[in-house]
Amino acid sequence: MVEYINGKKIDENKPITIREVSEAAQVSMATVSRVINGNPNVKPATRKKVLKVIEELDYRPNAVARGLASKKTTTVGVIIPDITNVYFSSLALGIDDIATMYKYNIILANSESDEQKEIQVLNTLLAKQVDGIIFMGNTITEEMRRQIKRAKIPFVIAGSVDSLEEIESVHIDYVAASEEAVRDLVNHGNERIAFVSGSLTEPINGEYRLQGYKNVLAENNIEFDPELVFETGYNYHSGEIMWPALSAMGVTAVYAGDDELAAGILNSAQDAGIKVPEDFEIVTSNNSKLTKIVRPKMSSITEPLYDIGAVAMRYLTKMMNKEEVETENKTIILPYGYIKRSTTK
Template sequence: MDKQTVTIYDVAREAKVSMATVSRVVNGNANVKAETKEKVNAVIAKLGYRPNAVARGLASRRTTTIGVVIPDVTNHYFAELARGIDDVAAMYHYQIILANSDESNTKEIQVMENLLGKQVDGIVFMGNILNDDIRDEFKKADVPVVLAGLLDEYEEQPSVNIEYRSAMSDATTRLLQAGHTKIAFVTGDLDHYMNKAHKLLGYQDALAAYDVAYDEKLVFQGTYDYQSGYQLAQEIKDSEATAAIVANDEMAAGVINGLTDAGVNVPDDFEIITGNDSKVAVITRPQLSSITQPIYDIGAVAMRMLTKLMNHEELAVNNIVLPHGYVDRGSTKHDNM
């Protein structure tokens, strides 16, 4: 018999039990005699029956699937977040449907609609921006949504993050203490809430504490990728900045390589601190000093929150803030501190 065509009916007939009994065995229901369970499992092994997870989910009104929206599957930061989500999902026997949104508003809406069409039980949403169109999709969804590494301006959605403002302030302070007064701030679109209302403010807090005037000419906006950082490197050099805080590791890798190719020595002539401490931070030469954040844990905690919401449990805290730190590497001078 072709394994693809084996049905629950075939198993029931061969084992001489009801289809309900086969279903109980497959779903791990304890209310089945041990000898019956052995007999049914033997037939399942013999016929090579593979229960359909979606059909099984529909029968129990649970699809056992989680939708995970990721803005860029190639970005190490989001890939590490997804790994934390997947590990906790596996622990609770949920399957993951990973959907790449390309950081595009249109694609994000399409991805949300596709996931809801697949009757997912919940969604973990990652990204760099949360706008009204996406909020409307969340409201239309009849499943819980948790944000991972993304802030909701109105705090309507549960979320897991670090304290981005103080992290940026701490990193900028390190460069100010090293004697820098012209520090570039390199980030994505400043229309994004996380950038304008948290990361940029942290940078400005540190400048104000050291009586250094904020200069818009030292703020550089790009996209969250290597090429964007590389292209900005010449502008950063021309600005006469002597150091930079870069919000994203892939951008920072582009900046450090772009400056090196332009004849700037890092860290002797120019110091750089990046924002995520993903794997990218240690594959550049020199390696990147970085704000540290528990990337894997952000994903894992977000997924655990989602399992609680799907079970209609109340969350003790709606917006969880995990601790950040700092690691000193080759892109800053070690005699600074």
């Protein structure tokens, strides 16, 4: 560590500034800035000298300070409701890879699916001068919508929906996907098909997936029974404790809105001596690695989780750079598939 710069002692308790780097390298602060930002308009010898000083002083550029000058911090905030859920972690991987490609840094904030904490982490990210935000929450509350409008920075929803279509989003056609899953169960002779998801106040469940479920029942002259619609948590335990209620309703098949939830139902049914798929069938929604870990392997909608995250991040970069984005109603719809495995006949 260099202890003096032009006769002035360095205070080791304070971070090195760009001014101290310029003084030590005997170049202007503008030249140091150009070196840091990879600007080619710097002589090789000068670049080498500046980089040597940066290493000796252990200088770390302050992204926020740079952002105040350039009005860009090249930092993006990502709000994730449950960092342990493989659905969201798969989305986050796609986001991170594209962020790295376009030289953006990611600040990941876990909201724990708590509406108040979502607002808190949003304001924390805004205080860090992020250039844009990707939101992976299940619901855009009125307060969140108000804060987004107030912030006036690019904002994209990944893997969920804005039913008002006011906010840019990337997802699949959840109605059509739900229809395909439930139609397969009906074609196998099931009429007592349960719809199991997170809260129906979340548009992805109450407005899209549930509509697809109802559409297929109607087209097959099966009366919709609201008692076969179950709201619960997005986790394994919630599915595990649900089997007694499903069994009591005479359910022979389930369409589940989450893979962890589906795995809990599947294991609990088998623990009760139920044969899958002979006596009970189940289709899940996200095709995460859990669908292949459990036995039997679960049939699933193949939602392109990584791609949704990647496209959402690319969408955000275009917005941040004011590039033209061709979308309908601010929404990018990606293709989905359906893979039959051993939990369906």
